[in-house]
Amino acid sequence: MGKEITSRNEDYSQWYNDLILKAGLADYSAVRGCMVIKPYGYALWENMRDVLDKMFKDTGHVNAYFPLFVPKSLFEAEEKNAEGFAKECAVVTHYRLKTDPNNKSKLIVDPEAKLEEELVVRPTSEAIIWNTYKGWIQSYRDLPILINQWANVVRWEMRTRLFLRTAEFLWQEGHTAHATKDEAIAETKQMLEVYADFAETWMAMPVIKGIKTANERFAGAEDTYCIEALMQDGKALQAGTSHFLGQNFAKAFDVTFVNKENKSESVWATSWGVSTRLIGALVMAHSDDDGLILPPKLAPIQVVIVPIYKGEESKALIDAKANELVKELKTRGVKVKYDDSDNARPGWKFAEYEMKGVPVRIAIGTRDLENNVVEIARRDTKEKSTISFDGLTDHITQLLEDIQTNIFQKAMQFREENITAVDTWEEFNKVLDEKGGFISAHWDGSPETEDKIKEFTKATIRCIPLNQVAEEGKCILTGNPSQGRVLFARAY
Amino acid sequence: MGKEITSRNEDYSQWYNDLILKAGLADYSAVRGCMVIKPYGYALWENMRDVLDKMFKDTGHVNAYFPLFVPKSLFEAEEKNAEGFAKECAVVTHYRLKTDPNNKSKLIVDPEAKLEEELVVRPTSEAIIWNTYKGWIQSYRDLPILINQWANVVRWEMRTRLFLRTAEFLWQEGHTAHATKDEAIAETKQMLEVYADFAETWMAMPVIKGIKTANERFAGAEDTYCIEALMQDGKALQAGTSHFLGQNFAKAFDVTFVNKENKSESVWATSWGVSTRLIGALVMAHSDDDGLILPPKLAPIQVVIVPIYKGEESKALIDAKANELVKELKTRGVKVKYDDSDNARPGWKFAEYEMKGVPVRIAIGTRDLENNVVEIARRDTKEKSTISFDGLTDHITQLLEDIQTNIFQKAMQFREENITAVDTWEEFNKVLDEKGGFISAHWDGSPETEDKIKEFTKATIRCIPLNQVAEEGKCILTGNPSQGRVLFARAY
Numbered sequence: 001m002g003k004e005i006t007s008r009n010e011d012y013s014q015w016y017n018d019l020i021l022k023a024g025l026a027d028y029s030a031v032r033g034c035m036v037i038k039p040y041g042y043a044l045w046e047n048m049r050d051v052l053d054k055m056f057k058d059t060g061h062v063n064a065y066f067p068l069f070v071p072k073s074l075f076e077a078e079e080k081n082a083e084g085f086a087k088e089c090a091v092v093t094h095y096r097l098k099t100d101p102n103n104k105s106k107l108i109v110d111p112e113a114k115l116e117e118e119l120v121v122r123p124t125s126e127a128i129i130w131n132t133y134k135g136w137i138q139s140y141r142d143l144p145i146l147i148n149q150w151a152n153v154v155r156w157e158m159r160t161r162l163f164l165r166t167a168e169f170l171w172q173e174g175h176t177a178h179a180t181k182d183e184a185i186a187e188t189k190q191m192l193e194v195y196a197d198f199a200e201t202w203m204a205m206p207v208i209k210g211i212k213t214a215n216e217r218f219a220g221a222e223d224t225y226c227i228e229a230l231m232q233d234g235k236a237l238q239a240g241t242s243h244f245l246g247q248n249f250a251k252a253f254d255v256t257f258v259n260k261e262n263k264s265e266s267v268w269a270t271s272w273g274v275s276t277r278l279i280g281a282l283v284m285a286h287s288d289d290d291g292l293i294l295p296p297k298l299a300p301i302q303v304v305i306v307p308i309y310k311g312e313e314s315k316a317l318i319d320a321k322a323n324e325l326v327k328e329l330k331t332r333g334v335k336v337k338y339d340d341s342d343n344a345r346p347g348w349k350f351a352e353y354e355m356k357g358v359p360v361r362i363a364i365g366t367r368d369l370e371n372n373v374v375e376i377a378r379r380d381t382k383e384k385s386t387i388s389f390d391g392l393t394d395h396i397t398q399l400l401e402d403i404q405t406n407i408f409q410k411a412m413q414f415r416e417e418n419i420t421a422v423d424t425w426e427e428f429n430k431v432l433d434e435k436g437g438f439i440s441a442h443w444d445g446s447p448e449t450e451d452k453i454k455e456f457t458k459a460t461i462r463c464i465p466l467n468q469v470a471e472e473g474k475c476i477l478t479g480n481p482s483q484g485r486v487l488f489a490r491a492y
Numbered sequence: 493m494g495k496e497i498t499s500r501n502e503d504y505s506q507w508y509n510d511l512i513l514k515a516g517l518a519d520y521s522a523v524r525g526c527m528v529i530k531p532y533g534y535a536l537w538e539n540m541r542d543v544l545d546k547m548f549k550d551t552g553h554v555n556a557y558f559p560l561f562v563p564k565s566l567f568e569a570e571e572k573n574a575e576g577f578a579k580e581c582a583v584v585t586h587y588r589l590k591t592d593p594n595n596k597s598k599l600i601v602d603p604e605a606k607l608e609e610e611l612v613v614r615p616t617s618e619a620i621i622w623n624t625y626k627g628w629i630q631s632y633r634d635l636p637i638l639i640n641q642w643a644n645v646v647r648w649e650m651r652t653r654l655f656l657r658t659a660e661f662l663w664q665e666g667h668t669a670h671a672t673k674d675e676a677i678a679e680t681k682q683m684l685e686v687y688a689d690f691a692e693t694w695m696a697m698p699v700i701k702g703i704k705t706a707n708e709r710f711a712g713a714e715d716t717y718c719i720e721a722l723m724q725d726g727k728a729l730q731a732g733t734s735h736f737l738g739q740n741f742a743k744a745f746d747v748t749f750v751n752k753e754n755k756s757e758s759v760w761a762t763s764w765g766v767s768t769r770l771i772g773a774l775v776m777a778h779s780d781d782d783g784l785i786l787p788p789k790l791a792p793i794q795v796v797i798v799p800i801y802k803g804e805e806s807k808a809l810i811d812a813k814a815n816e817l818v819k820e821l822k823t824r825g826v827k828v829k830y831d832d833s834d835n836a837r838p839g840w841k842f843a844e845y846e847m848k849g850v851p852v853r854i855a856i857g858t859r860d861l862e863n864n865v866v867e868i869a870r871r872d873t874k875e876k877s878t879i880s881f882d883g884l885t886d887h888i889t890q891l892l893e894d895i896q897t898n899i900f901q902k903a904m905q906f907r908e909e910n911i912t913a914v915d916t917w918e919e920f921n922k923v924l925d926e927k928g929g930f931i932s933a934h935w936d937g938s939p940e941t942e943d944k945i946k947e948f949t950k951a952t953i954r955c956i957p958l959n960q961v962a963e964e965g966k967c968i969l970t971g972n973p974s975q976g977r978v979l980f981a982r983a984y
Contacts, residue, residue, distance in 0.1 A: 030566055030623050031611065034559035039639065042556045064534045067526035068613075068644055068660050069582075072589070074522055076599045086589040090561075091601050092613065093585045095648040097564070097578040107568045109583050109610055118601055119523065121560075121584065121613075131522050141835060147531065152560055152644065156587040168560050343633060 005355075007289045012233040019283060020162045023292050023355050033160040033167030037276065040356065043300035044279055045170065049150065051202055051298075052172065052274070055194050061146045061174060066128050068152075069119035074127045078252035081126055084219020088156040090121040090167075121154040126220060126271055129175045130249040137177060137267055139258045144187075145177040163280030164237075164492050171275035177267045179259060181246075184268035185223075188244040191272040192225040195240035203278065204295040204408035205229050205285045206415050207239055208438070208487065210463025215447050218271075222246035228462045228487070230415045231284040234436020236462045236489035239281050242272035280492075286380075286407050292357025293380055295407055296400040303329060303336040303396060304358045308346050308365040315340070318364050321389075325362075325374075328393045334400070354379060359403045360396060380407050421485065428476050428488070432459055438489050442482035444475035453477055459488045497847075499781045504725040511775060512654045515784045515847050525652040525659030529768065532848065533655075535792035536771055537662065541642065543694055543790075544664065544766065547686050553638045553666060558620050560644075561611035566619045570744035573618055576711020580648040582613040582659075613646040618712060618763060621667045622741040629669060629759055631750045636679075637669040655772030656729075656984050663767035669759045671751065673738075676760035677715075680736040683764040684717040687732035695770065696787040696900035697721050697777045698907050699731055700930070700979065702955025707939050710763075714738035720954045720979070722907045723776040726928020728954045728981035731773050734764035772984075778872075778899050784849025785872055787899055788892040795821060795828040795888060796850045800838045800857040807832070810856050813881075817854075820885045826892070846871060851895045852888060872899050913977065920968050920980070924951055930981050934974035936967035945969055951980045 005018035020026050025041030037045065053063070069092060076082040096113030100106040122128065129147075136142060154168045174191060178184040192209055199207045207227035217224045221243035229239045247266040250256070255267045286293040296302050305325065307318040322338050329336040337358075339349055346363065353361055363375040374392065377384045380403050387395055418437025422428045431439055443449060443461065453476075454460050468484045475482050497510035512518050517533030529537065545555070561584060568574040588605030592598040614620065621639075628634060646660045666683060670676040684701055691699045699719035709716045713735035721731045739758040742748070747759045778785040788794050797817065799810040814830050821828040829850075831841055838855065845853055855867040866884065869876045872895050879887055910929025914920045923931055935941060935953065945968075946952050960976045967974050 027624065027627070029559050030563055030620065031559045031561045034561060036559065036624050037557040039554040039556045043554065045557075046555065062531040062535065063538065064531045065529040065537075065662065067521050067523045067528065068646065069523045069526060071522055072599060075589075076597070079597065082589075082599060083591075086591075086599055089587070089589050090584045090611070091586040091589065092582045093601065094583040095581070097567075097574075097581050097583065097612070099575075099578070105568070105571065107564060107574060107578055109585065119582070120589070128522065132519065132528050135519070154560065170557065 005289065005291070008232065015289070016280075016284060017162060019287060019291060019355075023357065025279065025283070026162050028162075031167070033157060035162055035166050037170075040300060041279060044282075044294070044298060045276055047298045047300065048202070048278060049172070052194075052198055053150075055198060056148050056172075056174065059190060059194060061148045061176075063149065064147045065149055065151070066125055066132060068122055070122050070125075070128045072118045072120060074131050075120045077127060077131075078220050078249055080248070081124075081220030085123040085155070089123060090154045090156055092119040092121065122151075123153055123155045124271075124273075125149065125151070125153075125173055125175065126245070126249050126269075127253075130253040130255060130269070133177055133267070134253050134255045137255055137257050140179045140260055143177055143179045143257060143267065144183065146174075146187075147176065148172055148174040161280070161492075163276055163283070165277075169275050169277065171273050173271060173273040176270045177250075177255070178270070179257065179265075179268070181268050184246075184270050185244050188223070188225055188242045188270045188272070191242040191270070192227065192240075195242065195272070195274060196227050198274075199227055199229065199239055200408065202295065202297050203282050203285070204297075204404055204411060205239070205281060206408065206412040208463065208465055209467075210465040210487065212241075212463060213447070213450055213461045213486075215450050216460060218243045220245060220248055222248070226463055228438075228489075229281055229285060230418055230437060230489075231281070231492065232414070233284075234418060234490075236438060236491040237277075237281050237284070238462070238491065239278060240272070240274040243270060245269035245271060285411050287357065290351075291355030293407060294357035294359060296359045296404045299357065299359055300335065301337045301353075301356070301358045302334050302400055303360045303362060304353045305336065305338045305362045305364065306346050306349050306353075307338075307340050308363055310366070314366045317366070317369055321369060322364055325389075325392065329396065332393055332397055334393075334397065350377075360399055362396075378403055380410075419487070422476065423473070425476050429457060432457055432488075432490065436490065438462065438487045440485045440487055441476045442473035442484075443486050444478050444480035444482055446478075446480075449475060449477050449480075453488070457490075459490050462487045462489050462491060497781070497783070500724065507781070508772075508776060509654060511779060511783060511847075515849065517771065517775070517784075518654050520654075523659070525649060527654050527658050529662070532792060533771060536774075536786070536790060537768055539790045539792065540694070540770060541664070544686075544690055545642075547690060548640050548664075548666065551682060551686060553640045553668075555641065556639045557641055557643070558617055558624060560614055562614050562617075562620045564610045564612060566623050567612045569619060569623075570712050570741055572740070573616075573712030577615040577647070581615060582646045582648055584611040584613065614643070615645055615647045616763075616765075617641065617643070617645075617665055617667065618737070618741050618761075619745075622745040622747060622761070625669055625759070626745050626747045629747055629749050632671045632752055635669055635671045635749060635759065636675065638666075638679075639668065640664055640666040653772070653984075655768055655775070657769075661767050661769065663765050665763060665765040668762045669742075669747070670762070671749065671757075671760070673760050676738075676762050677736050680715070680717055680734045680762045680764070683734040683762070684719065684732075687734065687764070687766060688719050690766075691719055691721065691731055692900065694787065694789050695774050695777070696789075696896055696903060697731070697773060698900065698904045700955065700957055701959075702957040702979065704733075704955060705939070705942055705953045705978070707942050708952060710735045712737060712740050714740070718955055720930075720981075721773055721777060722910055722929060722981075723773070723984065724906070725776075726910060726982075728930060728983040729769075729773050729776070730954070730983065731770060732764070732766040735762060737761035737763060777903055779849065782843075783847035785899060786849035786851060788851040788896045791849065791851055792827065793829045793845075793848070793850045794826050794892055795852045795854060796845045797828065797830045797854045797856065798838050798841050798845075799830075799832050800855055802858070806858045809858070809861055813861060814856055817881075817884065821888065824885055824889055826885075826889065842869075852891055854888075870895055872902075911979070914968065915965070917968050921949060924949055924980075924982065928982065930954065930979045932977045932979055933968045934965035934976075935978050936970050936972035936974055938970075938972075941967060941969050941972075945980070949982075951982050954979045954981050954983060
């Protein structure tokens with residue numbers, strides 16, 4: 001087929017890269033650490049974006065757009081945020097190129113076009129947005145502000161991976177302003193629930209909801225809530241974060257409001273985001289050695305129909321039946337493609353759509369027509385069955401739901417089997433190296449201990465689960481007392 | 493009302509700025525030449541984007557995403573394109589900030605983090621995209637490629653205006669690759685038609701389709717097709733362009749394909765784009781001294797309902813009726829808002845929704861309820877009428893269509909009245925200064941003449957209309973022979 005990819009067992013990391021490239025999701029680019037999102041990958045992102053956008057709007061948010069550039073003086077205003085991102089900032093210093101006097105076909109940066117103040121390409125937009133909110137907020141009547149932005153951001157990462165970690169990526173960032181602490185915390189939690197719902201219902205990817213430790217918190221946040229997913233190689237992946245920012249940004253940018261009692265107060269803030277990284281998560285959560293496995297609810301193509309024929313006459317008969325089926329499926333809202341292109345044989349097409357993770361494949365041959373049946377193959381289990389044309393659209397819509405449920409349950413079962421409770425340091429290391437997954441263990445609550453554990457094992461605390469049970473125990477590293485278990489893992 | 497704006501007669505330019513700010517479409521930002529698109533402005537852009545996106549997909553295009561940054565060596569590869577944009581490029585030269593050793597609360601650009609090769613923030617994406625297409629195209633079977641991108645771009649303009657000319661703006665850029673010249677030209681023309689259709693059918697803004705002269709052509713194009721609109725102050729505005737790029741980019745980036753005859757050829761290219769500038773055009777095409785006038789087909793809110801009541805009991809009765817109406821209108825797909833907020837009086841709300849250009853305003857008072865009627869005010873003509881609740885939704889949907897038609901016809905009539913044919917230089921100057929609008933005149937076809945006319949009058953050739961009639965004449969400036977009239981205007 002010319003489309004084979006490395007197997008997961010052989011080299012998980014290579015499998016992932018092969019898959020992204022061969023399924024046509026993305027490509028490397030000429031720009032260090034940046035990727036090209038190809039049409040098939042972008043169609044997936046559009047589907048994810050549209051669903052999320054609706055969820056944001058249903059919870060009262062509106063979209064807006066803020067500048068790409070952040071003047072350095074604004075960027076540095078919130079110190080922790082600035083410190084957290086300073087090392088990965090792309091910086092614009094000049095605004096003009098000119099012809100190289102030594103080589104007229106080349107351009108050089110015009111030294112006379114140096115900016116008075118450098119501009120940071122946004123790694124995140126709290127600074128530019130809170131500087132803007134300052135002009136929009138005077139009284140409690142101006143609150144809350146519930147704004148989301150779909151945008152590109154740049155973080156100059158040293159090690160990049162397609163979708164998982166790229167210098168530029170696409171994301172959404174919600175930035176809300178509130179009159180009270182309670183309201184801001186409620187917003188932070190609400191958006192965490194939106195993300196968790198999206199991950200589980202749409203991506204079919206089970207997630208654990210929790211709070212980050214101080215070490216892993218967003219730079220500038222009081223609390224970072226997160227959803228954590230488990231990939232097939234036993235590594236965790238942070239899939240979305242929602243930050244309670246307290247009054248940090250309001251104080252840094254002097255954003256106050258007059259409350260109902262006519263007193264001036266600093267505004268309370270949240271921010272929350274998910275990115276194209278979710279595509280990497282989706283790929284790693286479900287796919288196999290033959291290619292992608294996409295959840296029907298997000299798949300750009302849900303059903304593909306491939307004709308198997310010899311000669312024009314045979315094809316004409318299949319065409320008629322297939323077009324009828326396409327029409328019926330479209331009426332039901334199914335995204336269906338009839339691939340009757342003559343540039344590839346059916347076997348090649350089968351492999352291609354397996355690679356692309358199309359949930360349902362229908363083959364129609366001449367004999368099938370005579371018997372009033374089609375052959376249906378489902379991508380997740382690879383099961384094939386012969387189904388009558390009568391009631392076929394009902395069968396397919398049900399099958400799409402079954403596949404959605406099945407891949408979620410499969411991922412959930414894997415996740416449950418890979419949360420291991422351990423009580424000793426020895427056990428911790430053994431499980432980490434031999435099994436992977438989430439390790440539920442006691443920790444003494446100190447950042448230093450967490451740092452040491454990371455240094456020794458490369459595992460980090462993924463989160464303190466929201467459903468943490470109060471339980472007395474001893475820290476796996478120090479033996480100091482602990483009040484409950486947290487989740488460790490090696491992570492992407 | 494506290495919301496008054498400068499009148500058009502007094503100062504058209506100030507009227508425009510006041511309107512953008514007071515209608516809540518956009519705001520200035522802390523970044524030179526960049527603006528904040530506020531939620532109401534962004535909702536308008538979302539509506540425009542969604543319609544255009546569907547039109548692009550209906551004509552066979554798919555979306556993708558390419559990097560924000562263009563390495564300088566790629567940027568300079570297509571010489572004319574590079575030369576055309578070099579003077580307005582924001583350039584990233586460093587990838588890290590560090591703490592200022594002299595002031596620990598400040599950051600400085602880390603001189604040790606200088607990029608080996610500078611990165612240009614894309615002013616347009618031909619270079620990065622054609623460098624990518626090189627890897628995607630081998631044979632005629634790989635063609636055509638029909639890709640569009642929704643993205644932000646940066647052009648360091650010296651004089652900026654909200655929406656019309658900003659350093660950063662949002663746009664879409666289509667980039668297609670074809671096996672033949674004819675196919676590329678057909679694509680260029682097709683997209684011009686899509687833009688013209690969008691402008692007239694959705695924006696209610698009549699446009700003239702034409703071809704740019706060599707002076708006004710896109711840098712790197714063989715031909716630039718454009719749509720030109722007329723603003724109320726008699727100035728023209730270029731609303732969209734579609735470029736036939738020939739083989740210029742294919743040759744610059746060495747993109748060849750093997751044709752059906754097994755011979756290697758350079759690929760043919762097009763690119764086409766419209767931007768958030770269209771919002772500026774929309775504002776200037778229709779609005780008046782009381783605020784925006786938005787075409788119903790693009791308005792974020794098509795109908796607003798304002799209750800007029802005294803006391804809770806009265807309000808409860810109106811609420812019931814209004815909610816019923818909201819429900820019925822939503823069923824019909826009408827975007828309706830019931831504004832029963834108690835923080836402003838009805839008169840203030842009326843002015844506010846006039847400022848925001850909501851096409852239809854419905855007022856419901858206690859006495860109206862008794863008479864089973866409402867008061868309807870249409871934004872375009874300011875006419876008010878009393879309409880029975882019976883058949884009200886039919887009336888409103890029809891009214892929205894009437895408003896769409898009316899504002900198009902009004903703009904069309906204005907445009908037609910402001911195309912003036914002149915045959916002498918004296919007349920040309922007189923019309924330009926006293927009347928404005930498009931001037932249809934003979935030109936000798938030379939770039940030098942065009943330059944001189946621009947120097948003398950600030951008028952440029954907006955386009956050679958596609959429907960140009962062959963007509964012998966003499967150039968208004970030089971008296972040299974001409975074969976047909978072109979359209980001049982002062983322009984945004």
